[in-house]
Amino acid sequence: MKSFRALTGLVAVMINGLFVCGQDSMNALKQTIPFIDSVYRAFAEEQHSPGLAYAVIYQGQVVHMGTYGYTDLEQQIPVSEQSVFRIASMTKSFVAMAILQLRDEGRLKLDDSLATFIPEFAAQPMLTTDAPAVTIRHLLNHTSGLPQDDPWGDRLLDMPQDAFRDRIREGFSFSNTPGVTYEYSNTAFALLGEVIHRITGQPFDAYISQHIWKPLGMNHTYWDYTRVPDGSLAYGYRWVNGAWVKQPLVGHGTYGAMGGMLTTIGDFVKYMALHLQAWPARNGEDSQPIRRSSLREMQSPWVFYSLTEMNERPLSLAYGYGLRWSRDTSGVTTVGHTGGLPGFGSNWIVLPDHDLGVVCFSNITYAPAVRANNLVATSIIERANLAPRAIPVSPILSERQQQLMAFLPGWEHAEESPIFSGNFFADFYIETLRDECKAIFEAAGRIIRVREITPRNKLRGTFVIECENRNVEVFFTLTPEHTPRIQDYAIKLSSVMNGV
Numbered sequence: 001m002k003s004f005r006a007l008t009g010l011v012a013v014m015i016n017g018l019f020v021c022g023q024d025s026m027n028a029l030k031q032t033i034p035f036i037d038s039v040y041r042a043f044a045e046e047q048h049s050p051g052l053a054y055a056v057i058y059q060g061q062v063v064h065m066g067t068y069g070y071t072d073l074e075q076q077i078p079v080s081e082q083s084v085f086r087i088a089s090m091t092k093s094f095v096a097m098a099i100l101q102l103r104d105e106g107r108l109k110l111d112d113s114l115a116t117f118i119p120e121f122a123a124q125p126m127l128t129t130d131a132p133a134v135t136i137r138h139l140l141n142h143t144s145g146l147p148q149d150d151p152w153g154d155r156l157l158d159m160p161q162d163a164f165r166d167r168i169r170e171g172f173s174f175s176n177t178p179g180v181t182y183e184y185s186n187t188a189f190a191l192l193g194e195v196i197h198r199i200t201g202q203p204f205d206a207y208i209s210q211h212i213w214k215p216l217g218m219n220h221t222y223w224d225y226t227r228v229p230d231g232s233l234a235y236g237y238r239w240v241n242g243a244w245v246k247q248p249l250v251g252h253g254t255y256g257a258m259g260g261m262l263t264t265i266g267d268f269v270k271y272m273a274l275h276l277q278a279w280p281a282r283n284g285e286d287s288q289p290i291r292r293s294s295l296r297e298m299q300s301p302w303v304f305y306s307l308t309e310m311n312e313r314p315l316s317l318a319y320g321y322g323l324r325w326s327r328d329t330s331g332v333t334t335v336g337h338t339g340g341l342p343g344f345g346s347n348w349i350v351l352p353d354h355d356l357g358v359v360c361f362s363n364i365t366y367a368p369a370v371r372a373n374n375l376v377a378t379s380i381i382e383r384a385n386l387a388p389r390a391i392p393v394s395p396i397l398s399e400r401q402q403q404l405m406a407f408l409p410g411w412e413h414a415e416e417s418p419i420f421s422g423n424f425f426a427d428f429y430i431e432t433l434r435d436e437c438k439a440i441f442e443a444a445g446r447i448i449r450v451r452e453i454t455p456r457n458k459l460r461g462t463f464v465i466e467c468e469n470r471n472v473e474v475f476f477t478l479t480p481e482h483t484p485r486i487q488d489y490a491i492k493l494s495s496v497m498n499g500v
Contacts, residue, residue: 026058028384033064035383036376040360043372044068047345048239049364051079053265056376057357060273065265071234071363073244081266084222085234085361086249087346088154088259088339093298094208094271095192095257096140096322100294101211107199110137114191117198121191124171131177136195138178139188140321141303146185147175153186154341157260158251161203164190182305182319186258189322193257204257215289216270221263224252228262236343238365247343247365259341265361272350272357275299275335279352280389299335299352301325311375331388332381334374340366347373353388354381394458396484401453401463404476404486408465409437421485428489440493445469459484470494 036056044052051069055062067079102108108117113133115122121134127145138144168191175183193204200207205223213221222228236247252260274288278295286292301318308315310328318325320335327333336349345367348359358377360369380386400419407414411434415425441447445468455461460477471494478484 025384025386026061026063029056029058029063029380029386032380032383035379036064037066039372039376039379040066041068043360043367043369044362047362047364047367048244049345049362049367050237050244051083051234051363052360053079053081053083053085054360054372054376055265055269055358056380057269057272057276059355060277062269065269067265071232073235073237074246077231079234082220082232082264083234084220084228084232084262084264085346085363086225086236086260086262086339086341086344087268087361088341088344089186090268090337090339090346090348091257091259091261092189093322093337094212094261095189095196095204096298097212097290097294098196098204098208099136099140099192100298100321101290102196102199104291104294108136108195110140111135114139114195117195118168118191120165120169123169127174127177132179134178136192139185139192141319142182142184142188143179143303144185144188145174145176145178145180146172146183146187148184149186150184150340151342153190153255153258155250156186156190156253156255157341158253159190159255161197161254164194164254168194182303186255189258190255193254196257205252205260212289216267216274218263218267218270221261221267223256223260223262225249225262226251232264233262234344234361234363236341236363236365238343249343250341259339265359268348268359268361269357272348272359275350276352276355276357279355280391297321298323299325310371311378313378332378334377336370336373338368338370345369349373349377351377351381354386355389356380356386391455391457393453393455393461396478397453397455397458397461400476400478400484400486401450401461404474404489405450405465408474408491409441410434411437419485421479421481421487423487424485424489437491440472440491441467443470443493444472464494 040052040054050073051071053067055065057063065081069079071077071079071083103110113135115133134144196204196207225233237244238247275295278292298321300320302320304318306317308317313328315326315328323335324337325335332351333353334349334351339346342365343363345362345364346360347369350357356377358373360373362369403419411430415430448466451464453461453463462473462475465472473492473494475490476486477488479487
């Protein structure tokens with residue numbers, strides 16, 4: 001079996017063009033299953049993970065679920081699709097979703113100060129006299145000024161509510177002034193859990209169970225590990241000096257809001273499917289536990305925090321609301337979150353533009369499952385030749401394309417046309433437009449056909465004119481007026497020859 005590192009290198013080869021073409025996307029995806037399994041097996045062996053559970057979904061359907069190894073080494077209980085893993089900080093987006101549900105109901109605003117809901121926080125000393133109040137938004141995107149608190153916070157899952165409220169009254173130490181920079185804080189999400197309790201009168205866990213898990217049918221998801229059915233619980237391990245050391249399970253308390261959930265792979269794919277169905281923005285019924293627009297808001301890159309590299313691809317990283325966002329140099333966007341606690345390491349990502357989701361649970365301490373998931377997602381896109389979701393052509397964009405073509409290449413009487421905005425002929429001199437087009441079409445040859453426009457959005461796009469010798473590419477963008485008009489334009493010879 002190839003090592004995980006070798007499989008990582010293999011992706012660079014695939015990117016050079018070994019695509020599976022001419023097949024239905026789902027069938028092509030299913031052909032990648034042996035490779036997917038090999039990636040996770042290699043990853044488990046490299047990380048000394050006793051067990052793994054993983055899944056891939058596409059267009060809301062499960063493409064593959066896989067398992068490996070054991071949930072309990074002592075009892076030799078194999079991992080199954082019903083195995084319950086602690087997913088650590090993957091919990092955070094559920095808390096963020098609960099906050100946005102309350103926002104959508106008008107029960108809070110994201111720019112409300114934390115002290116609005118936790119009045120005792122008003123006595124909290126800040127680092128500087130010009131510091132703004134800590135807001136709900138600051139907590140959601142880790143800009144509250146609270147310090148990074150791994151691994152300290154990882155040991156506090158079972159903190160009782162009274163003890164946490166005492167800690168709030170005692171106050172916290174800050175590393176930054178609120179709003180200045182990103183710094184990952186578990187305590188921020190413990191505070192959001194307290195906000196949910198203060199607003200609703202329900203502990204955050206009860207609220208999330210009722211308003212998120214239940215509507216999604218997540219019936220095998222838990223806060224308290226003692227409630228997991230016998231034989232289903234995955235125990236966590238640490239690899240120390242060549243041997244596995246079983247890690248103690250921690251109970252449930254206020255810091256569970258930052259990382260206390262336990263769930264099955266089958267339950268979690270329902271949550272990933274919810275996030276994917278938020279795209280694209282569209283008309284029609286919006287009847288899920290949370291508005292589609294709020295899901296897209298959660299997934300947006302609100303705070304940039306790093307440039308990095310993963311599996312030999314540069315990445316730009318940002319944070320949304322309880323979710324991480326990344327984009328690589330090929331334009332592939334991922335949204336999701338890692339989870340790490342003593343005994344566990346997990347990750348989930350969805351690729352909104354490709355309608356694809358990948359999740360992996362491991363029962364070894366801090367396993368970097370994001371590396372395996374990123375490799376699997378990248379490989380699927382390349383091997384199954386998955387194109388990003390197409391943007392539909394708006395009627396006005398199609399209309400303006402046809403009207404613009406009527407003036408090419410000579411631009412006769414174009415200045416009299418109402419399809420151009422007031423700035424157009426002040427920015428593009430008519431004689432220059434004619435001379436440019438004449439030279440381009442002399443080189444390109446006779447027009448054979450005009451392809452449908454490829455939109456960048458509802459008011460901007462590019463289309464190709466196929467010609468005898470060379471293709472011609474035309475770009476234009478429309479104004480924000482009630483009746484959009486052409487405000488910007490560019491034309492060039494394509495590198496494609498002979499109308500290919």
